[in-house]
Amino acid sequence: MKSSVAIIGDLDTVTGFQLGGVKVSKVVETNEDAENALDELINDEVSIIIITENIADNIRKYMEKKIGSNVLPMIIEIPDKSGPSDRESDPMGELIKRVIGVEMVK
Structure with missing residues (x-):
């Protein structure tokens, strides 16, 4: 295993995480990237x-x-510099359900 944490994002987001100590990063501009x-x-x-x-x-x-x-890799979605996305689903809730097998209800 090369690294336990990596970031995929735009240049500004990736740069911020690199400054915070994340060593593995991928700046992407297209869906294919x-x-x-x-x-x-x-x-x-x-x-x-x-x-x-x-x-x-x-x-x-x-x-x-x-x-x-x-369960692995664990995907954590974060807002970029434009702020959070409006969404119908809750990615963190889906992550919890995938990891522990239980749906968290509000």
Whole structure:
């Protein structure tokens, strides 16, 4: 395992995480770049992949296909510099359900 944490995002977001100590990072500009970065990090057995919400929304089906119901890698979605996305689903709730097998209800 090369690293336990990695970030996929735009240049500003990735730079901020690099300053915070995240060593493995992928700056992406297209959906194809994001899919390739995700594949590379999965192959490198990264445990936690942080990805911006906008990028995750654009490759959602691809991420679900690659990760399925596996616990690792854990995908954590964060807002980018434009702020949080308006969404119908709660990615953190889905993450909790995938990891512990129980849906958290409000």
